[in-house]
Amino acid sequence: MLILHDYLPSGNGYKVRLLLHQLGIPFRLVEHDVVAGATRRPEFLALNPTGRIPVLQLQDGTILSESGAILCYLAVDSAFWPTERLERAQTLQWLFFEQYSHEPYLAVARFLRMAPNDPRQADLPRLLERGHAALAVMEQHLAGRHYLVGERYGVADIALYAYTHVAHEGGFDLTAFPRIWAWLERVRSQPGHVPIDWRPN
């Protein structure tokens, strides 16, 4: 059985949990308390030297890290991965956008709201400004579109949904982004959707 090393509040982990559930792939969840420093301990660094979750452990023990890479690995040959070359590249474009221009602002702002003593509190105004810029890029793209790529729900939607749907927890006001708001609802209404705090039984 696949093993997912993860931390339940993490949006990066949630992407993988949501896709695994929608693919109907059983897995064992091993939780690591990121806030308590569990991913900085030698046992975890032996799994993933970057000290980050999620980490997927295949049946033969092979380790795969980086949420975007894990999504693409799992989605191959499924309805969640486009068949066409350009749409595959556009999916990757959104995954890289998320990790470079979206997650570092939305996820970190959310984390700082949960950790009021973190020394990076002074960064919050900049994180909110950059995060709003990322949301504006999504809002513009969703004009006349139902999903991010190819008018079909897929890996790009899963990857962007993870931290966008909890943006308010970081202090972002999504009411200014009506197309994102409607898109979140479309993602939420997909068969097999589960919330961020869902655990496999």
Next chain:
Amino acid sequence: MLILHDYLPSGNGYKVRLLLHQLGIPFRLVEHDVVAGATRRPEFLALNPTGRIPVLQLQDGTILSESGAILCYLAVDSAFWPTERLERAQTLQWLFFEQYSHEPYLAVARFLRMAPNDPRQADLPRLLERGHAALAVMEQHLAGRHYLVGERYGVADIALYAYTHVAHEGGFDLTAFPRIWAWLERVRSQPGHVPIDWRPN
């Protein structure tokens, strides 16, 4: 003909230029002076709303952004893209690692050395610390390996080479990383290799 919107000193742009040259694909280079603010002007934002280079314009006018997505798009069916599912995922793992844990430190430290009046100068010690941590992850991985994935030169090597080979320009000391040093030399000796300031004629 393909059009690449780019900025010559950019490592992100260099990844695409290097791969295009090694694939033997002709392209037209359109240069935008990032430092002078060219990528923040409305004409450029109409191409890519994130205001970032490189941007690849296909023959039908379709726009593709994010260096990692462009590399994967171009490398499909070439010797630079693995044929095996796990090695494809491992390639993506390195591309996401580069954009999340490597480029934000190595590239930004290099940029700050070129822009002494930038207000982010105070970040430099943190950037150097995080960048050295990324280099240590590469150094550990290269133990007993010649290339990052599957013992074959490919897209992962191109993506990581771009900012690693100019790390010294950001104040990083690569002599502490002998395996990286040897790997850089192996990448540099590949057929069709061109330096970062190469332009198509």
